[in-house]
Amino acid sequence: MIDYASLYQSLCDLNAGEWANRLPQQINQALDPSRHGNLTQWERLINQAPSNTASERILDADTVKIGSRDDLSVHERTSLESQLMSLSPWRKGPFELFGVTVDAEWRSDWKWRRIAKHLSSLKNRTVLDVGCGNGYYCWRMLGAGAKLVVGIDPMLLHVVQFHFIRKLYGDPPPLYVLPLGIEDLPYGLKLFDSVFSMGVLYHRRSPIDHLLELRDCLIPGGELILETLIIDGGAKEALVPEDRYAKMRNVWFLPSCPALLSWLKRCGFKNVRLVDVTPTTVQEQRSTTWMTFQSLQDYLNPQDSRFTSEGYPAPKRAIIIAQTANS
Numbered sequence: 001m002i003d004y005a006s007l008y009q010s011l012c013d014l015n016a017g018e019w020a021n022r023l024p025q026q027i028n029q030a031l032d033p034s035r036h037g038n039l040t041q042w043e044r045l046i047n048q049a050p051s052n053t054a055s056e057r058i059l060d061a062d063t064v065k066i067g068s069r070d071d072l073s074v075h076e077r078t079s080l081e082s083q084l085m086s087l088s089p090w091r092k093g094p095f096e097l098f099g100v101t102v103d104a105e106w107r108s109d110w111k112w113r114r115i116a117k118h119l120s121s122l123k124n125r126t127v128l129d130v131g132c133g134n135g136y137y138c139w140r141m142l143g144a145g146a147k148l149v150v151g152i153d154p155m156l157l158h159v160v161q162f163h164f165i166r167k168l169y170g171d172p173p174p175l176y177v178l179p180l181g182i183e184d185l186p187y188g189l190k191l192f193d194s195v196f197s198m199g200v201l202y203h204r205r206s207p208i209d210h211l212l213e214l215r216d217c218l219i220p221g222g223e224l225i226l227e228t229l230i231i232d233g234g235a236k237e238a239l240v241p242e243d244r245y246a247k248m249r250n251v252w253f254l255p256s257c258p259a260l261l262s263w264l265k266r267c268g269f270k271n272v273r274l275v276d277v278t279p280t281t282v283q284e285q286r287s288t289t290w291m292t293f294q295s296l297q298d299y300l301n302p303q304d305s306r307f308t309s310e311g312y313p314a315p316k317r318a319i320i321i322a323q324t325a326n327s
Contacts, residue, residue, distance in 0.1 A: 002027075002031065002043070002046070002159075002163050004023065004024075004027060004176060004178075006172060006174075007020075007023070007150070007176045008020040008023060008024070010148055010174065011023075011191075014126065014148075014191060016189070016191050018186065019185070019186050019189065019191075022186065023178070026180060026184055027178065027179065027180075030154070030156070030178075030179035030180060031156075031179060036156050038156075038157075039156060039160075042087070042156075042157075042160040043160075045083055045086065045087070045160075045164065046160065046163050046164050046167055048083070049080075049083065049164055049167040049168055050072060050076060050080055050098065050168065051167070051170075052067070052071050052072060052076070052098070053071070053170055054066050054067035054068075054071060054098070054168065054169065054170050055067060055068045055070070055071050056068055057169065057170075058143075059139050059140065059142055059143025060140070060143035060144065061143075062094070062109035062112075062113075063093075063094045063095065063096050063101075063109070064093075064094070064095045064096070064136060064139045064140070064143075064165075065095075065096040065097075066095070066096075066097050066098070066165065066168050066169050067097060067098035067099070067168060068098065068099065069098065069099030070099075071098050071099075072098045072099065076098075077098060077099055077100060080097065080098055080100055081100045083164070084097065084100060084102060084164070085290070087157065087160060087161050087164060088290055088291065088292070089105065089290065089291040089292070089293060090102050090103075090104040090105065090134065090161065090290040090291055091104055091105050091106060091133055091134065091158070091291060092104050092105075092106050092108045092133045092134050092135075092136040092137070093106070093107075093108060093134075093136055093290075094107070094108075094109065095136070095165065097165065097168055098168065102290055103288045103289065103290050104134075104136070104288065104290055104291060105285060105286065105287065105288060105290075105291035105295055106284065106285050107283070107284045107285075108136045108137065110284050111198070111227065111284075111317075112137060112140050114276050114278060114319060115198075115225060115227065115276075115319055116140075116144070118275040118276070118319065118321055119144075119194075119223075119225065119321075120194075120223055121144075121145065122141055122144040122145050122146045122194060123144070123145035123146070124145065124146075124147045125145075125146050125147065125192075125193035125194050126146070126147060126148045126150075126191065126192045126193050126194075127141050127146045127148065127149045127150070127192060127193065127194045127195070127196070128149075128150050128151075128152070128191075128192040128194070128195045128196070128217055129141065129149065129150070129151040129152070129196045129198075130152055130182050130195065130196065130197045130198075130200055130214065130217075131152070131153055131182075131197065131198065131199060131200040131203075132151030132152060132153050132158075132162075132177055132196075133151075133153055133155075133158045134158045134161035134162050134165070134177075135151050135158075135161075135162035135165065135166075135175070135177045137151075137196065137198065138151045138162075138175055138177065139165075139175070141194075141196075142173060142174070142175050146174075146194075147174060148174045148175075149174065149175045149176070150176050150177075150178065150192075151175075151176070151177040151178070152177070152178045152180045152181065152182060152184075152185070153177060153178075153179070153180075153181075154179060154180060154181045156179055158177070159177050159178070159179045162177040163177070182200075182210070182213050182214070182217075183213070185213075185217060187216060188216050189216060189217050190216065190217070190218065190219055190220070191217065191219065192217050192218055192219065192222060193218075193219060193222050193223065194218075194222065194223045194224075194225065195214050195217050195218050195222065195223070195224050195225070196225045196227075197210070197214055197224070197225070197226050197227070197228075198225070198226075198227040198228075199227060199228065199229075200228070201226065201228040201229075201253070202228055202229045202245075202251050202252060202253060202254055203250050203251065203252070204252065204253075205252050207252070207253045207255070207263065208263060208266070208267065211226075211263060211264060211267040211269075212267055214226070215267055215268060215269065215324055218324045219324070220324055220325060220326050220327050221323060221324060221325070221326045222323065222324050223321065223322070223323055224264075224269065224320075224321065224322045224323070224324070225319070225320075225321055226260075226264070226319070226320045226321075226322070227317060227318070227319045227320075228254075228260070228317065228318060229245075229251075229254045229315055229316065229317055230254060230255060230256060230257050230260060230277070230316055230317065230318040231254050231255070231256055231313050231316070232256065232313070232316075233256035233258075233259070234256060234258055234259075235256070235258035235259055235262055236259065237255070237256040237258075237259055238253050238254060238255040238256065238259050239253070239254040239255075239312065239313075240252065240253060240254075241254075241310070241312060243310070244310055245308060245310065245312055246296070246299035246300075246308045246309070246310075246312075246314075246315060247294070247298070247299045247308075247309060247310075248299075257274050257277065257318050257320075260318065260320060261274060261320065264320065264322050268324070268325060269322035269323065269324065270322065270323050270324070270325055271322060271323045272320065272321075272322040273320065273321055273322070274318060274319075274320055275319050275320070275321055276318065276319040277316060277317070277318045277319075278316070278317055279314065279315065279316045279317075280296060280314070280315040280316065280317055281296075282295075282296050282297045282300075282305075284296075296315070300314055
């Protein structure tokens, strides 16, 4: 079983002992092998990951790099590549792990660059990443100086990918990914200095409830970084797809930027500001050898890439930064 004991102690040190007491049962339930047929095999894979000391760890560059090619023999590196490939599909990256380059579906470094230049310093901050996937952004947050990073994602494959990389890292960093959704966190937690929600809002049936959940995870005066799909339009406009959006079933609300800003203000956020709007391109999201399924190119209208295959506006993403009230 994946060990979270050091996280429980960190939470107690932050006066979040009530959550620390709840977490073991929640995690044990989420990691019950009877709930996922591959879990036992995945845990065995983590245990078999190389334990060689990484000669370098680079978390503040576009490619998260752990170890060097020279740290492993050719045979060990070939085995590592096979282990990593067996955990496909890889959605977020890129990573370079002991000389093996994981070219994920998303060039997540592009999004991070767009976000990072607008952030308050993450130095010595406690950070929550909601819907963190395999933890690529969590590593970047740690590289930016955060003292504690907690990611949550209910997809067990993503959690396993993270823990495999964490095993390669060596000395356990103050970085954890939990097999939970935001609805599993205690109400009114008010623990984190910074909360990220990237690519999550449009998957929630109630976007207002999600914004309130994010607010309640933040300390007074804490910072929210929200990234989501949007549409062009006025303050009263939002797209609610009839069935699928870009072939995704679980897309509920795509607001205009003015509507989204209004929602955040209604939820009590202050200093709400739109800092970036960028169309998603087939260079940023694409199929690779590490994610061989359909990707953005397959979701767009082949005759007119300004629209999805269903005829909706093609994906465009906004980044909004806001604060909670100081008291």
